[in-house]
Amino acid sequence: MEINVTINGQPLTWQVNPGEILLDVLRREGYLSVKWGCGEGDCGACTILVDGQSMRSCLMLVGQIEGRTLTTVESLGTVGEPHPLQAAFVEHGAVQCGYCTPGMLLSAKALVDQGHVPTEDQVREALDGNLCRCTGYKKIIEAVLDAAERMNK
Numbered sequence: 781m782e783i784n785v786t787i788n789g790q791p792l793t794w795q796v797n798p799g800e801i802l803l804d805v806l807r808r809e810g811y812l813s814v815k816w817g818c819g820e821g822d823c824g825a826c827t828i829l830v831d832g833q834s835m836r837s838c839l840m841l842v843g844q845i846e847g848r849t850l851t852t853v854e855s856l857g858t859v860g861e862p863h864p865l866q867a868a869f870v871e872h873g874a875v876q877c878g879y880c881t882p883g884m885l886l887s888a889k890a891l892v893d894q895g896h897v898p899t900e901d902q903v904r905e906a907l908d909g910n911l912c913r914c915t916g917y918k919k920i921i922e923a924v925l926d927a928a929e930r931m932n933k
């Protein structure tokens with residue numbers, strides 16, 4: 781069947797089996813920032829934004845995204861012009877192996893796009909579903925708070 785979706789601002793039509801896992805389709809279509817971690821909804825490595833909400837693509841069937849708007853890290857920024865969250869992650873040393881980073885950035889983006897500086901507890905809650913095996917979370921939380929302050933100045 782055909783699925784119509786807007787991803788990273790680009791309207792697309794994909795030929796899919798409606799029972800396919802969205803994470804598998806995204807990676808097949810070249811969105812390799814979306815990572816396969818646990819495949820069971822536990823790690824957050826597969827996080828994307830669906831209509832601005834942080835969602836785990838390993839728990840969604842592609843048939844669920846008809847007409848919806850998706851965001852992946854491919855649209856966030858570039859090496860020369862990073863998104864404020866990406867810049868803050870680098871400045872705060874919040875990236876080590878990087879496997880969790882795309883999902884972390886998107887969960888953080890859903891929070892900071894609400895247009896106010898969150899509290900530390902709100903950042904912790906927003907990133908609750910994203911696991912990191914490397915950083916110990918402190919630097920990630922500092923980076924999100926710093927980026928949110930810069931974006932809301």
Ligand code: FES
Nearest residue numbers: 817818819824838
């Ligand atoms: S791969 Fe989706 S939550 Fe782990």
Ligand code: FES
Nearest residue numbers: 877880912913914
């Ligand atoms: S930086 Fe390695 S899992 Fe988070």
